[in-house]
Amino acid sequence: MAHLGPGKAASSKEQAGLRYPSNGKSIYHRPLNRTKTAELSQSSFAYLFSEMVSYAQRRVTGIQELEKRLNLQGHPIGLKLLDLLLTREPPRTQTRPLTIIALLHFIKINLWTHLFGRQADRLEKSSNPDTPDEYMIVDNEPVVNAYISVPREMSQLNCAAFVAGIIEGVCDGAMFPARVTAHTVGGKEEGEMWPGKTVFLVKFQPEVLEREALIGKG
Amino acid sequence: MTPPPAHCILNFNKTVFALIIINKAGGLIYNRTFHEGGLNKISTNDYLVLAGTFHGVHAITARLNPLSPSTTTSHRTSISSTATAPAGGAASAVGGGGGMLTRPEAPSGLEVLETENFRMQCFTTLTGVKFLLFADTTQTNVDLAMRRVYDLYTDYVMKNPFYQLEMPVRCDMFDRKLGSYIREINNR
Numbered sequence: 269m270a271h272l273g274p275g276k277a278a279s280s281k282e283q284a285g286l287r288y289p290s291n292g293k294s295i296y297h298r299p300l301n302r303t304k305t306a307e308l309s310q311s312s313f314a315y316l317f318s319e320m321v322s323y324a325q326r327r328v329t330g331i332q333e334l335e336k337r338l339n340l341q342g343h344p345i346g347l348k349l350l351d352l353l354l355t356r357e358p359p360r361t362q363t364r365p366l367t368i369i370a371l372l373h374f375i376k377i378n379l380w381t382h383l384f385g386r387q388a389d390r391l392e393k394s395s396n397p398d399t400p401d402e403y404m405i406v407d408n409e410p411v412v413n414a415y416i417s418v419p420r421e422m423s424q425l426n427c428a429a430f431v432a433g434i435i436e437g438v439c440d441g442a443m444f445p446a447r448v449t450a451h452t453v454g455g456k457e458e459g460e461m462w463p464g465k466t467v468f469l470v471k472f473q474p475e476v477l478e479r480e481a482l483i484g485k486g
Numbered sequence: 487m488t489p490p491p492a493h494c495i496l497n498f499n500k501t502v503f504a505l506i507i508i509n510k511a512g513g514l515i516y517n518r519t520f521h522e523g524g525l526n527k528i529s530t531n532d533y534l535v536l537a538g539t540f541h542g543v544h545a546i547t548a549r550l551n552p553l554s555p556s557t558t559t560s561h562r563t564s565i566s567s568t569a570t571a572p573a574g575g576a577a578s579a580v581g582g583g584g585g586m587l588t589r590p591e592a593p594s595g596l597e598v599l600e601t602e603n604f605r606m607q608c609f610t611t612l613t614g615v616k617f618l619l620f621a622d623t624t625q626t627n628v629d630l631a632m633r634r635v636y637d638l639y640t641d642y643v644m645k646n647p648f649y650q651l652e653m654p655v656r657c658d659m660f661d662r663k664l665g666s667y668i669r670e671i672n673n674r
Binding site for chain 1: 646648657658662
């Protein structure tokens, strides 16, 4: 990095492989945004997301389809973020998560901190013995829903389906194929404390659990 | 006029009674009472009439408002320069005349109405939406409260993908945040 040779000969030699700076950090280790805290304007995000929801709302017939579209918008982001976040890990822990718990912790801590600047609020396993493949990530007030009031006739809708899509992308990318959905639970059990409380229900495919069981034995 | 009820006397000098939002066509899009007993109840139809009537009166008072001579002349010159010269020329002419200052301020219509028991403050946004805040005559810092209400409107109504412009405001989040803000003022 320090000295570039003069003329074409040197640069063609350099092109043979990726050049790494001496401290081992590439452009992938730094955010594009060079401000001190690397924060973005929440207002501009809110307007962008609002338009994304309006866009997804066009030509859909039902709420399920709308959520599906939001989910699809998030999915590629999750796939890419998995790679990016793992690259940014220190070299020793740069492996993808290998167990369900490790994966969910990665999502709860790394992914959430990267996207929203804080961890997710809780991680739970389904207590129902019939559904051992279901896990829950709880966010008390999702950033994407900060300014959104869902009309009464669409009360099942939760626009955090977009974030669910991101989670699904991360799970799929880490070879833990899953279906992730977002559900509003605020105002039911814990009263008015967190009216926007959202549960992301992660339902893994049967083969994931099968593999997990085999790893457990070994 | 009937005397205010007892609980109103207890904290009588710091109260915001009600909020009305009128869209740019003069339609009532939001109407909420915060303090029972501060104002007499009128029917929804009367509120609609009030909104429409105020809208008309506001428009006429805005026309009544004279432009000050200095702003009138600069207004004329800027118009003539845009009419004759291409865009570049107009920009330089405006820039030479002191930039933003040459543009006359939009005439604002009726801003405050006062009765024996309440004062009605009106705030018009740049897009023509009107906020009417009914408060006690001794309520201070109504401008500040109005500003905050406008902030809440821009956040929880305008950033909501399910809100359609010019239509009645039905946003839970807006109701909730507005309620807690006004409660905070009224209990201070």
